[in-house]
Amino acid sequence: MEYLIAFLVGSSAEAAILRDKYVFKIVPMLNIDGVVNGNYRCNLAGVDLNRQWQDPSRKLHPTIYHTKQMIKKIREEREIVLFCDIHGHSRKNNIFFYGCSGKDTKKREHVIPLLMSKNCEVFSYKDCSFALQKDREATARIALWRELSIINCYTLEISFSGSDQGKYQFIHFNLPLFREMANTFCQTLVDYGDPDQRKVNAVLEEIDQMILKNQFNNADRGGMGGDALDDEDSDYSNDEVQLENEAAPGKGGNAPLLVGKNDDIMPQMMLKSPQLLEPTPDNAPRERSLNKKKKIVLKKKPQ
Numbered sequence: 001m002e003y004l005i006a007f008l009v010g011s012s013a014e015a016a017i018l019r020d021k022y023v024f025k026i027v028p029m030l031n032i033d034g035v036v037n038g039n040y041r042c043n044l045a046g047v048d049l050n051r052q053w054q055d056p057s058r059k060l061h062p063t064i065y066h067t068k069q070m071i072k073k074i075r076e077e078r079e080i081v082l083f084c085d086i087h088g089h090s091r092k093n094n095i096f097f098y099g100c101s102g103k104d105t106k107k108r109e110h111v112i113p114l115l116m117s118k119n120c121e122v123f124s125y126k127d128c129s130f131a132l133q134k135d136r137e138a139t140a141r142i143a144l145w146r147e148l149s150i151i152n153c154y155t156l157e158i159s160f161s162g163s164d165q166g167k168y169q170f171i172h173f174n175l176p177l178f179r180e181m182a183n184t185f186c187q188t189l190v191d192y193g194d195p196d197q198r199k200v201n202a203v204l205e206e207i208d209q210m211i212l213k214n215q216f217n218n219a220d221r222g223g224m225g226g227d228a229l230d231d232e233d234s235d236y237s238n239d240e241v242q243l244e245n246e247a248a249p250g251k252g253g254n255a256p257l258l259v260g261k262n263d264d265i266m267p268q269m270m271l272k273s274p275q276l277l278e279p280t281p282d283n284a285p286r287e288r289s290l291n292k293k294k295k296i297v298l299k300k301k302p303q
Contacts, residue, residue, distance in 0.1 A: 003182035053143035094124035101130035
């Protein structure tokens with residue numbers, strides 16, 4: 001997140017383009033009380049906040065409630081083009097997306113992941129999954145996708161470990177690689193909104209070929225690589241990126257997809273900083289026990 005912000009406020013031509021096209025809103029953390037008191041996943045009410053997005057309580061989940069209200073209000077004014085959680089992942093390698101599939105027969109939810117795979121050597125498209133699991137229905141990714149019909153509704157997962165592919169194979173992710181990831185994420189947004197839609201159109205053609213070859217069955221069930229999505233670590237933190245605009249790829253032919261800024265309607269992007277991966281429910285008792293005071297007995301040394 002730090003490198004993402006540094007890119008956006010930087011002096012590069014790409015940063016200037018993004019600032020001109022989007023408004024970036026940064027919400028640092030949703031689980032403030034929980035993290036301050038040493039929890040990972042749950043707030044002080046003992047609630048997993050990333051399972052409360054369907055019907056958040058104003059009293060029990062105030063940060064989720066008010067964030068969702070803000071997003072819904074923005075949705076009344078303009079189309080939301082992109083929403084993305086930023087998570088850490090403790091059980092899989094690489095950097096990849098979890099998305100949502102089913103509302104768009106043209107599979108446009110694959111555009112941004114494919115663009116990312118072409119821009120970033122540490123991003124793995126084969127590890128992406130677009131399945132909708134029942135036990136994830138109340139996560140931000142799926143709840144907002146269903147309620148607000150956001151085609152590009154993702155979780156961006158970044159391994160706690162490293163990559164198992166390309167020139168960074170067997171290398172633990174470090175600060176320079178996080179910087180590269182942030183820069184290429186921003187570059188992908190530039191490509192996505194470029195008035196010259198050659199890169200996006202090339203990806204759409206690639207998606208059309210994949211549809212003809214019926215290559216999306218695995219992605220809709222679990223993963224592009226064919227592995228079912230059964231891990232417990234997906235959709236774990238409470239960090240979102242939201243991008244809004246007037247249009248999306250595939251609409252209006254070759255017309256510009258993201259408009260420039262004006263005084264009345266401006267596309268927006270909301271970013272929330274990544275935090276540590278939350279423990280699984282199975283680990284919750286251990287977390288509680290660690291929070292208890294330990295009894296220490298000191299014995300006198302024999303004379």
